[in-house]
Amino acid sequence: MKYSSQENKLIEKIRQAIPDVTPGVTARAYHMGRMVCDISVGHTYPYYDLASLTKVIFTQQAIMEAYDRGMWNFETKVSDILPDFKHDILIKELLTHTSGLEWWLPLYQEIKLDLSWQEKRSWIYKKINESKPNKTGKAVYSDLGIILVGFILEKLYEKDIYQIWLELKDKHYPTTALDFHLENKTVLPREQFAPTEDCKWRKRIMRAEVHDENTWSFGGISTHAGLFGSIEDVSAFGLNVRSQLQGIARYSVRQKTAQLFAARAIPPEVGDWAMGYMMPSLDIASCGPHFSVLSIGHTGFTGTSFWYDPRNDLLVLILTNRVHYGRDNKAYISLRPQIHSWIYESLKRTI
Numbered sequence: 092m093k094y095s096s097q098e099n100k101l102i103e104k105i106r107q108a109i110p111d112v113t114p115g116v117t118a119r120a121y122h123m124g125r126m127v128c129d130i131s132v133g134h135t136y137p138y139y140d141l142a143s144l145t146k147v148i149f150t151q152q153a154i155m156e157a158y159d160r161g162m163w164n165f166e167t168k169v170s171d172i173l174p175d176f177k178h179d180i181l182i183k184e185l186l187t188h189t190s191g192l193e194w195w196l197p198l199y200q201e202i203k204l205d206l207s208w209q210e211k212r213s214w215i216y217k218k219i220n221e222s223k224p225n226k227t228g229k230a231v232y233s234d235l236g237i238i239l240v241g242f243i244l245e246k247l248y249e250k251d252i253y254q255i256w257l258e259l260k261d262k263h264y265p266t267t268a269l270d271f272h273l274e275n276k277t278v279l280p281r282e283q284f285a286p287t288e289d290c291k292w293r294k295r296i297m298r299a300e301v302h303d304e305n306t307w308s309f310g311g312i313s314t315h316a317g318l319f320g321s322i323e324d325v326s327a328f329g330l331n332v333r334s335q336l337q338g339i340a341r342y343s344v345r346q347k348t349a350q351l352f353a354a355r356a357i358p359p360e361v362g363d364w365a366m367g368y369m370m371p372s373l374d375i376a377s378c379g380p381h382f383s384v385l386s387i388g389h390t391g392f393t394g395t396s397f398w399y400d401p402r403n404d405l406l407v408l409i410l411t412n413r414v415h416y417g418r419d420n421k422a423y424i425s426l427r428p429q430i431h432s433w434i435y436e437s438l439k440r441t442i
Contacts, residue, residue: 094130097128097437097438098128098129098130098437100437101128101130101433101434101437102130102132104433105130105132105133105430105433106132106133108426108429109132109133109426111416111420111422112413112416112420112422112423112426113133113394113411113412113413113415113416113423113426114133114134114135114285114411114412114415114416115131115132115133115134115135115136115285115411115412116130116131116132116133116135116409116410116411116430117130117131117132117135117139117322117409117410117411118130118131118322118407118408118409118410118430118434119322119326119407119408120405120406120407120408120434120438121326121329121330121333121405121406122403122404122405122406122438123404124330124333124404126326127438128434128437128438129322135285135410136283136284136285136412137283137284137321138268138279138283138284138285138299138319138320138321139284139285139319139320139321139393139395139410139411139412140284140285140287140297140301140302140319140391140393140395140412141316141318141319141320141325141391141393141395141410142302142303142316142391142392142393142395143315143316143389143390143391143392143395144318144325144328144389144390144391144395144396144397145313145314145315145316145317145318145391146237146314146315146316146367146389147328147367147368147389147397148264148269148318148320148325148328149256149259149314149318150237150240150241150244150314150315150367151186151352151366151367151368152259152263153244153248153255153256153259154182154186154240154243154244154367155344155348155349155352155366155367156259156343156344157244157247157248158348158352159343159344159345159348162247163182163243163247165181165182165183166181166183167181167182167183168180168181168182169181169182169185169239169243172243172246172247173242173243173246175220176220177220178220178224180192180224182240182243183356183366184236185233185236185237185239185240185243186236186240186356186364186366186367187230187356187357187362187364187365187366188230188231188232188233188236188362188364189226189229189230189231189357189361189362189364190224190226190233190236191224191225191226191227191231192219192222192224192233192235192236192239193222193225193233193235194231194232194233194234194235195233195234195235195305196218196222196235196305197304197305198215198218198305198308198309199292199304199305199307199308201218202214202215202308202309204308208251208310211309211310212242212251215238215309216239216242219235219238219239222235228361229361229362230357230361230362230363230364234305234315234316237314237315238305238313238314238315240314241313241314241315244314252312252313252314253271253273253312256271256312262343263327263328263331263343264324264327264328264331266327267320267321267323267324267327268319268320268321268324269318269319269320269324269327269328270318270319270320271301271311271312271317271318271319272299272300272301272311272317272319273310273311273312274310274311275300275301275307275310275311276311277299277319279299281298281299282298283299284298284299284319285298285410285411285412285415286298286412286415287302287393287412287414287415288302288414288415288417288418289417290302290304292304293307296415299319301316301317301319302316302392302393302414303315303316303317303392316391316392321410322408322410325395325397325408325410326406326408328397329397329399329406329408330406332349332353332387332399333399333401333404333406335349336349336350336353336399336401351366352365352366352367352368353365353366353368353387353401354366355370359373365387368387368388368389369387369388369389369390370384370386370387370388371383371384371386371388375428376428377390377396377398377424377427377428377431378396378398378400378407378428378431379428379429379430379431379432379435380428380432381431381432381435381436382398382400382403382405382431382435383400383401383402383403385400385401385402386398386399386400386401386402387399387401390427392414392418393411393412393413393414394409394410394411394412394413394414394423394427395409395410395411396408396409396427398431405435405438407431407434407435409427409430409431411423
């Protein structure tokens with residue numbers, strides 16, 4: 092592939108930074124909707140485990156569309172949709188991670204893998220319902236909260252989450268390979284997928300099987316993780332978000348709804364969240380220091396991220412498999428904002 096001089100400089104910076112951090116980096120940037128950076132450094136692959144990008148590519152979009160249709164509002168409680176839910180929690184609090192639900196539970200250690208899909212869903216819901224929320228007045232990132240959103244979606248749409256996903260994909264990302272690997276299987280060659288971690292529990296290097304243990308035990312699909320895709324696929328999602336916010340092209344929600352969900356939803360002293368999107372933190376933002384306070388994004392545990400700055404109309408998407416070097420290797424947390432800054436600085440004459 093032929094790169095521009097700016098891209099070559101960026102590639103060299105990343106090449107020098109990635110040893111012992113991640114096997115490789117693939118990244119794209121769009122300014123004013125036009126692709127201005129498209130690079131691959133190190134060992135990269137066509138498809139990646141997108142991890143928690145699932146939360147915005149699928150879950151946030153689906154619950155936002157339900158809001159736009161009048162199915163719920165910011166005062167709707169979870170129990171208004173799921174009458175047997177025991178706790179006083181708003182749907183809004185699930186999206187802003189202020190519900191008080193625990194951030195994570197090792198459900199995979201207890202769930203019976205031979206249960207049917209519906210039996211697993213019932214068991215998961217029961218475990219969340221039995222957990223004890225602890226509202227501290229601070230946002231605490233919670234996988235459980237986003238898993239619970241999945242049960243709300245099923246009730247609102249009267250369909251299972253995979254059918255909801257397929258219909259959303261058909262509207263938003265019809266030409267992409269974005270998908271869940273049901274029962275942790277794929278029809279594509281495994282070597283096309285970036286390997287993630289050498290898992291002690293599953294006793295193998297995870298490849299084309301979801302890295303997240305809970306999602307794997309659920310059958311490969313959840314509202315908090317499970318999607319696989321390419322840099323092209325994630326770019327399609329990011330450009331779709333841009334179109335929604337700008338009210339251009341074909342979209343499934345009103346512009347004012349998209350803008351409402353992309354606006355800061357809680358005070359900075361509570362946390363840095365819009366409705367399902369991360370916003371830049373004041374200390375160490377994963378998008379680096381150059382992105383405006385209006386920016387929205389999300390990261391994935393495997394080393395994936397999407398950030399969009401509406402003020403500068405700048406979209407940056409990065410895919411890595413940093414967990415291949417082990418989940419305890421935290422070096423990529425420092426490298427990711429640097430990559431965003433290097434991209435921004437390479438474009439600063441045009442921004």
